[in-house]
Amino acid sequence: MDRYHEMLMFEALSERPSLAAAARRLNVSGPTVVRAIARLEERLGVQLLLRSTRGVSLTEAGAGFMADCSRIIEAIEDAEASAKGLHVQAKGNLKVLMPLLFSRYVMTSILSDYMNLYPEVKVFAQYHDRFPNMNEEGIDVAVLVGHLPSSSLIARQVGHVRAMVCSSPAYLATHGEPGVPEDLRDHRLVATHAYRDRVQWGFHHNGEVNHLKARTRISCATVQAAIDAAAHGAGITRCLSYPLYEYLNTGRLRRVLQPFELPALPVHVVYREGRKASMRVRSFVDHIVEGLREHPAMQPDAD
Incomplete structure (x- = not known):
């Protein structure tokens, strides 16, 4: 079996690391795939697959070789399509x-x-x-x-994103807006990790980065839950800006302490x-x- 067909046999594992699935994909017998992989490992002198009772998985060397095989096989297919005058489509x-x-x-x-x-x-x-x-x-x-x-x-x-501190307009109207990071100690803080009774948020001031440690009022299991809690008036939270865009744009959240934000x-x-x-x-x-x-x-x- 030549090297190209050995690569085809190995690349057939890319969708799912299963020797049986690879055999079905290639329309060959399972032992054929097993022998091809064994010959490939022997010739290369490295182990490509880890075998266990639960199936097979790629070794680090196998993962790198898989990426190279996929690239080479696709390049060959593209070259053949180009020679035939066919439009080469990404696939x-x-x-x-x-x-x-x-x-x-x-x-x-x-x-x-x-x-x-x-x-x-x-x-x-x-x-x-x-x-x-x-x-x-x-x-x-x-x-x-x-x-x-x-x-x-x-x-x-x-592009860029920032770590932003924000809260709902209703919460800020009731409890006031913090003017400096230290003011957060007097507010209801919403953590973005479960079971976190304190937050440690970094702020930029006078050319230095300072970390504020403060108690939380609510700890949420996910960033999304913390954002939703803050949007419903539960308190003040801090996270990266990309999930906040729609909330800020529609006015459900308001950005605070902007002059103290860390660099983007x-x-x-x-x-x-x-x-x-x-x-x-x-x-x-x-x-x-x-x-x-x-x-x-x-x-x-x-x-």
Whole structure:
């Protein structure tokens, strides 16, 4: 079996790490796939799969090799289509990661438009507020908030977000508006983590960052719950600005202590292969970069 067919056998595991599913996808027997993967591991001298009673999963080396196989196979398919004079359309599976509330407040319309433009691309979206190991996790594209660590990844900046303190107009009318961060000690504070009886919020003053520690009145299990609680008059909360945009724009929440906010954080779209990226990755990155740069929630001082 040549190297290309070995890659095809291994890449068949991309949708789901199951040897039986890969065999069905390729219309071959299960033992054929098992033997092909074993030969591939022996030739490369690395373990690509971890086998257990619950199935198989990719090793770190396997995840990196999977990404390369997918890119090479798609490039071959594109080259063949181009030689035949066919229009090359983005297609295949695309695994993306974004901050948790991006789906609801920023990405819904952008993703929907992309799916309409590229119907042959299947997007698997994950929503987590963390920096991933993109090679190990097999992630094609990620939207990351904050300053990026040094890496070989390609990053395109699309905007900024801020940590904002806000509350409902009704609450502020009843309890007064804090003029300086220390005033928050006399207010009902809404935490964005469950079972948090204190908050530690950073503020910028006279060129320095100071952290205010204060007791909370309500602790919410999610950021969304804290935002909703504040919008209904429960108190004052603090979170990143992108899920607050609609609330601030419609007047359900009002921004306070703006002069003391920390500097804005950059937002980047990050991917791995650069110029060698597949058409589905390039098309997705170009589409969401344009959409995010135009979105009002990504502007430096959206309020």
